[in-house]
Amino acid sequence: MISEQISLDLLRTYVAVCRQGSLSRVAAQTGRTQSALSMQMRRLEGLLKRHLFQRTGRGVVPTAEGELFLGYATRILALSDEAVACLRQTEISGGVRIGSRRGGRHCGAPGSARAASSCLSRHQPRRGGRAQCLSGTALE
Known part of the structure; x- marks a missing residue:
């Protein structure tokens, strides 16, 4: 081959x-x-x-x-x-919370908390971590 x-x-x-x-x-x-x-x-x-x-x-x-x-x-x-x-990355564990004051429809925009959360989940899928996106009033 x-x-x-x-x-x-x-x-x-x-x-x-x-x-x-x-x-x-x-x-x-x-x-x-x-x-x-x-x-x-x-x-x-x-x-x-x-x-x-x-x-x-x-x-x-x-x-x-x-x-x-x-x-x-x-x-x-x-x-x-x-x-x-x-x-070769150092393993991480535990949860990560990423928050944004921008509400609902902006949460998936590039640079938003949801986009950051998604990126973290993609790049650290087996590290035992959990990423969660919070927005708007959920932060208060």
Whole structure:
């Protein structure tokens, strides 16, 4: 399966090459040789059976398929970073009450207590905490 053969390191290198537009620049930044990076990028193209770069006299630019894959690679890396950050967070427990003096119809608006409560519940679902939204007269 292709996904088992494409490591996060390979994706990070691909994204860096696309953003820098130069194998030699990325090689210098990562402490690798240009030939090693070139082999990695050829291996990635071989796994995907697609040309991801157009070589120019000044470096490389992603092809249309390379741009498409760049979007996926960026999202995969962001999701991986988010998962690691989430699992490394300090656990919280107990309840959290978030209040707003704005009443009913405003409670779901961005920046409202309900939106904050929803965000907390999404990002801390298994921490044993409970989020509750209070508004208007319930605060008094």
